Amino acid sequence: MTTAKLTRDQLKVRQMKAKRALEAQRRQVLICAGTGCIAGGSLNIYERMKEECQRRGLNVHVGLLREDETPETKSDDINLKRSGCHGFCEMGPLLQIEPDGILYTHVQVEDCDDIIEQTLLRGKVIPRLLYQLDGVTYEKHEDIPFYHKQHRIVLENCGTTDAEDIDEYLAKDGYSAFEKALFEMTDEAICKEILDSGLRGRGGGGFPAGRKWESVRQQPKGKKYVVCNGDEGDPGAFMDRSIMEGNPHSIIEGMLIAGVAAGSDEGYIYVRAEYPLAVSRLRNAIARAEELGLLGDHILGTDFSFHLHVNRGAGAFVCGEGSALTASIEGNRGMPRVKPPRTVEHGLWAQPTVLNNVETFSTVPLIIRNGSKWYRSIGTEKSPGTKAFALTGNVVNTGLIEVPMGTTLREVIFDIGGGIKDGKKFKAVQIGGPSGGCLTEEHLDMPMDFDSLKKVGAMIGSGGLVVMDEDTCMVEVARFFMNFTQNESCGKCVPCREGTRRMLEILTRIVNNEGSLEDLDLLETLANTITETSLCGLGQSACKPVQSTLKYFRDEYLAHVVDKHCPHCNGRKKELQIDPELCKGCGKCMKQCPMEAISGQIRMPHVIDTEKCIKCGACWGCCPFGAIREE
Template sequence: MIIDNREKLEEKRVSAREEIASYQCRILICAGTGCVATGSQKIYDTMVEMCKGLENVSVEFQKEVPHLGVVKTGCQGVCELGPLMRIEPYHFQYVKVQQEDCREIFEKTVLNGDPVERLFYSKGKEIFARPEEIPFIAKQTRVVLENCGSIDSENIDEYIAAGGFSALAKALFDMTPNEVIEEVDRSGLRGRGGGGYPTGRKWKQVARQAEKERYVVCNGDEGDPGAFMDGSVMEGDPFKMIEGMTIAGYAVASSEGYIYVRAEYPMSVARLRNAIAQAEEHHLLGDNILGSDFSFHLHINRGAGAFVCGEGSALTASIEGNRGMPRVKPPRTVEKGLWEKPTVLNNVETFANVPNIVLKGAEWFRTIGTEGSPGTKTFSITGAIENTGLIEVPMGTSLRDIIYEIGGGIKGNGEFKAVQIGGPSGGCLITPHLDIGLDFDSVKKYNAIMGSGGLVVMDEHTCMVEVARFFMSFTQRESCGKCVPCREGTKRMLEILERIVAGEGRLEDLDQLEELAEMVKSMALCGLGKSAPLPVLSTLKTFRDEYVEHIVEKKCASKTCQALRQYKINPEFCKGCSKCAKNCPVGAITGKLKEKYTINNELCIKCGACKDNCAFNAVYVEA
């Protein structure tokens, strides 16, 4: 259907809602990357086949053949419990569904509306039948993710039925471009990619440029380890991001937009292509959108997996076909961005916030979050936490609420040690920081940044020196090499950290680390380089004793650093079976059959073969 005016959009919305309401039963299967990885595609295929063969099934009470629908949704959030399935209109949420469960779900729930209780989420004796009852979901405020998990992410009709493109219609027919910018500016929306720059201010800077050829660019690169927020939005609700970009194009008088997606997100690319094609087919994208004189075309560019291309000027260089490297500023992207033209550059989550702001108003948006950071923030929570997954909470929500109320606490009732926020360019927050509200301004006080929203939770078994080494290894490997402070500084820092975890560190290394970190932070060319030393600075400040322990005592309390492990044999448990000695590749274990064996740690290469092959748990690691 060609939607070439506002009235036809409303007609389409009514018909799409009637179509959805006509289903006697809808089976919504999570097709986010996490659930697909654990088998949701097979579950989808199985349910489709069962519904196709309905005429062969004896339906109870000879009811009419029900109108069934099996659809793929985006990420339903509770990744720890996947594969996930929702059944409407009963609003059942099934977790950890396996292919062999499909027949029971089909016969009990789909045909008769009866629950399969063993597939409900449970905690202790409590059973949670509906998604909003699950604590992980109940304590969230979903704005950007409101449609993820509840609509078919590959069907534009379902997005329209959920209110999609109402904001675009309002912007085109009820507001001037300047009024759109003012509304976004008054909302206080700040860039969700990590920098937190006011979105409205950026749009104003582009709109006032003398150059009339302008571009809108979406940063979907999301290179932080453990972060998958933007990818989930592109997979689960791509139309919302597209609508936000189109509104931005109208606001700054741009007719061309580019979405830069990392190559490791093939599903995001596929769904974006599908969404763009459907939007163009309905005249909601392309020439004369909704019959207006505004035209906007979208293009997809796939990144080559370079972390530095998350930086604005490197990203635009990559789209142009050049090597992704940052440039000296000014001029900034708003003045000379893509092809040296004024460019609005925001990330996926930022654009996905725009439709609700235009539709509901700036005042509504400001009722959520904090004064300085209004709205919500999506986070991916991973690591040593009971419930890993994708969440959305108001800005200012405390770490304690995220970890213990939503995340379910530390896995295995462990002890909280730290959380890495902001990815490899971020820093560590520890126990005294549990009650600070997470927003752009608060975390800066603790040598950390919000970043794109990745939270990696760590327990007492985590070595913070190794954490710093891991992130420094990542940033050093991903450095584009353009500026000396980042190229050489991160390399020297990594060498020192590797020496420390290998048990060869010196106390003077700590002063050198701090000196190098401050140098890189102050002198690197781009924001990624400047933030690269933050994990080192924050761990040195809060866990300096662990660095000293590694250097002076040659010990790693968490037993993480392999070179510092001391393998011992407990004589009380040793049966003299000789399996440890037979499996030692360097002959570091001596003893006689049926007598006690010992390990020579001067010869030991810390491979762990002895421990793995001991049937009596006699081999242990001494910190």
């Protein structure tokens, strides 16, 4: 197909042709090309599959549409695709075959011949590559409990489509919501639809997105911006990364709709530089959209123009805060400012700005396309829709999941996650990263939504869930998160800069069995002061891990300061290490570590930073070579 700028009618024609081409694909082989599976060698699997299919004379097609083909001439092709993240990171590299619904796990390059000969040519499954749990082998992707219990709408295209093919996005109604917003809705109607849907910001704050958009829309006419927060700094969180890698056009479409609603002609996607694959795929998606005239000047033949840029951040956690993020885009040091005025009035370059995170913008096209009533039918009354979570730690099945708001922790950890590893008891889950709190067994049946979590001193945050078993020292967990927050403090305000430092010193003393009862009182006093007086959300939420562990695990603090002996610290071997003789450098442990304590290059032995390691065991459970040991 040509890359001429499309009109509205031409867009519809291209969407229809793409749909026909996708429907004509009778055999799709989707190889996960998310960061995790790439680390495990999935791109090598892709190349081997392509080479071996061609060597056998099979007609391999690696794109959705070609100029010289019609769907009829290629209906029997093997359509080989590099998809985004499937979510089941524990089982990667993953290879899915459609329309059979077969999901192969732990695939290696040497498995490619069998997959072609047995499955693609003879229609037989290979049992050793199928997922197994409790003696049951699952052939179909949708039957696996990890997927069966989810409700994937934002993540629906991640893992099921070619992440870099704009025509495949068009084939699945891509950009139809933008077209509807541009031609059939007023700016006021768009804001009202988002407000009526009840969509709340998925970056952690939970502020109604429609109210934010309406505030920017009502600002005097002039320069306005749409900014997407893809910074995602929470340890163990990778929801936004997976969407940027696996479905980048959904973010672009959501930002375009926001541009129409707010009266903006320019946007920025702020991504941390540690996400090179996300940056690459976003830039590729922007280039393809510009070629078709879906970005740029006079989009679809109208007076609406929108230009989109990708801005790479240096990885400062504080830049996840709105005013610090906009300061960073401007080329200044990422530091929050005093509010009001809010970002909707005084945002990027002091202009009114719509600022939402990746997951929020990706949800917008679904709401405009299907309606606010549809969206409200999912989740709870005050927290409609779904939420993506990164499930890590001492749980059998780690990975990326999406569930309706209001789903309980028990359903997530035990039904989707498969329970605690090695038959151990559940102890706690850290929700919301360093800005969240620890929840215990008494909270397992509590619905996970913005308001319910707030009542117990926790928050959804960006969606990180780190599960801990009975052997975890909760004081050490609090110390780790305080160490992270203190290191990431921008230093602008005294409560956060100095207060978190003092709290870290106290927690270190306690972990080393050198603390006192007075230290516990001082921790609580400092936590309350920092929470009430810090300038931005980082400082205001920095003490939640300490406050929640003091509340629910005070006996472990007392064991450190009174008994001078913690059974969870002293009763287990001191540190985890990686045996260089056994490590193959697959990268799975590095991907699963919620604390980013593991480093190394692919196919080279990795190492554990014992200063960062909290001995959660996530690496132990995912290593396929038994290379993790205790020293």
